[in-house]
Amino acid sequence: MVEERVVRQALQSVLHPKLGKSLIDIGLISDVSIQGESVKVTLALKSYRSPLRSFLTSQIEKAVGALPGVASVQVEIAIMSREESERLFPHPPLKGVEKVTRFLAVASGKGGVGKTTVAVNVALALARQGCKVGLLDADIYGPSVPMMLGVTETLDQVNGMILPLEKYGLRIVSLGMTAGQNDAFIWRGPLVSKMLHNLLDQVQWGELDYLVIDLPPGTGDPSIAIAQALPHCLVLMVTTPQEVALADVRRSIGLFHKTGQTIIGLVENMSYFLPTPSAQPIEIFGHGGGEKLSQETGIPLLGRVPIELELRQGGDSGIPLMVSAPESLAAVVFQEIGRQILEINAASV
Ligand SMILES: Nc1ncnc2c1ncn2[C@@H]1O[C@H](COP(=O)(O)OP(=O)(O)OP(=O)(O)O)[C@@H](O)[C@H]1O
Numbered sequence: 001m002v003e004e005r006v007v008r009q010a011l012q013s014v015l016h017p018k019l020g021k022s023l024i025d026i027g028l029i030s031d032v033s034i035q036g037e038s039v040k041v042t043l044a045l046k047s048y049r050s051p052l053r054s055f056l057t058s059q060i061e062k063a064v065g066a067l068p069g070v071a072s073v074q075v076e077i078a079i080m081s082r083e084e085s086e087r088l089f090p091h092p093p094l095k096g097v098e099k100v101t102r103f104l105a106v107a108s109g110k111g112g113v114g115k116t117t118v119a120v121n122v123a124l125a126l127a128r129q130g131c132k133v134g135l136l137d138a139d140i141y142g143p144s145v146p147m148m149l150g151v152t153e154t155l156d157q158v159n160g161m162i163l164p165l166e167k168y169g170l171r172i173v174s175l176g177m178t179a180g181q182n183d184a185f186i187w188r189g190p191l192v193s194k195m196l197h198n199l200l201d202q203v204q205w206g207e208l209d210y211l212v213i214d215l216p217p218g219t220g221d222p223s224i225a226i227a228q229a230l231p232h233c234l235v236l237m238v239t240t241p242q243e244v245a246l247a248d249v250r251r252s253i254g255l256f257h258k259t260g261q262t263i264i265g266l267v268e269n270m271s272y273f274l275p276t277p278s279a280q281p282i283e284i285f286g287h288g289g290g291e292k293l294s295q296e297t298g299i300p301l302l303g304r305v306p307i308e309l310e311l312r313q314g315g316d317s318g319i320p321l322m323v324s325a326p327e328s329l330a331a332v333v334f335q336e337i338g339r340q341i342l343e344i345n346a347a348s349v
């Protein structure tokens with residue numbers, strides 16, 4: 001039977017192509033186990049989709065398979081912790097967001113649940129509570145922040161840095177402000193990642209207490225790109241009361257946990273409808289989804305936003321509810337969500 005020491009020695013010859021060092025020396029071989037003539041090597045990677053996965057696997061199989069007494073080699077993948085990944089591959093600082101204190105991504109597993117509505121109104125709620133706030137529309141497939149905030153201007157550049165537009169006290173950037181707003185963008189994974197990287201690196205966000213990031217639906221490349229570029233980004237998860245929406249949100253929560261992100265809270269949107277202020281609430285989309293998810297995951301439910309005609313009208317007309325009707329029930333809920341975000345963050349400092 002081959003000895004573990006011999007296997008590890010053979011693995012010294014397998015180099016990480018980017019770092020130029022042996023996988024053993026940089027700690028990427030997290031385990032070697034031997035049973036008879038079968039050897040199992042555990043390789044730690046940043047993600048299952050790492051482009052190096054098949055290359056390194058075949059190099060390991062070759063190096064270990066050539067040893068006498070080895071009949072089969074199995075390479076198992078383990079995902080590195082965020083700390084390990086940062087130690088090995090430190091990110092160059094993103095210039096544009098150097099002076100941003102906190103990042104808050106608004107996400108959901110599902111489309112159309114109100115992420116952008118929540119992102120815009122929570123950003124305004126934080127601004128009303130005295131914070132300096134930026135809003136990045138990271139929905140590169142269907143940027144809707146410009147429409148919701150009634151922004152029609154395009155972005156300017158100074159010394160190679162993009163300047164955010166200021167409206168309603170927010171600094172705003174969206175790809176919808178760089179091209180025709182009806183353009184449908186079709187980006188591939190690596191391009192998405194580069195594009196979002198640029199929106200953080202090459203936009204002069206300046207000093208901000210919060211940069212709120214409106215993510216596209218789902219667990220696709222943009223969410224992963226933001227998680228990788230901003231490992232300390234907090235996540236606000238939007239759901240609706242329906243059971244079908246919950247399944248997608250659970251999947252999305254799983255992804256953010258896997259990438260080491262902290263989900264700061266849940267927001268249940270379109271929770272109920274009040275035909276008149278004193279009427280019984282009508283629960284059009286069912287009941288209790290947010291609460292159920294909160295109990296299941298331990299993530300606090302920060303608010304239940306009612307269905308309000310003015311909220312939709314505000315979105316369509318470019319004047320968000322926090323501006324057009326700050327005393328409305330939904331606006332009060334947004335204000336309360338903002339207050340809790342500040343409280344949670346103050347407690348975690
Ligand atoms: N609580 C609400 N009451 C009334 N209308 C709402 C409410 N929340 C969202 N809407 C409306 O529902 C539509 C979808 O909302 P929004 O664009 O915020 O969802 P989204 O999750 O960002 O969608 P996408 O997945 O396409 O990015 C919009 O027309 C918005 O104005």
Ligand SMILES: [Mg+2]
Binds near residue numbers: 139214215
């Ligand atoms: Mg949206």
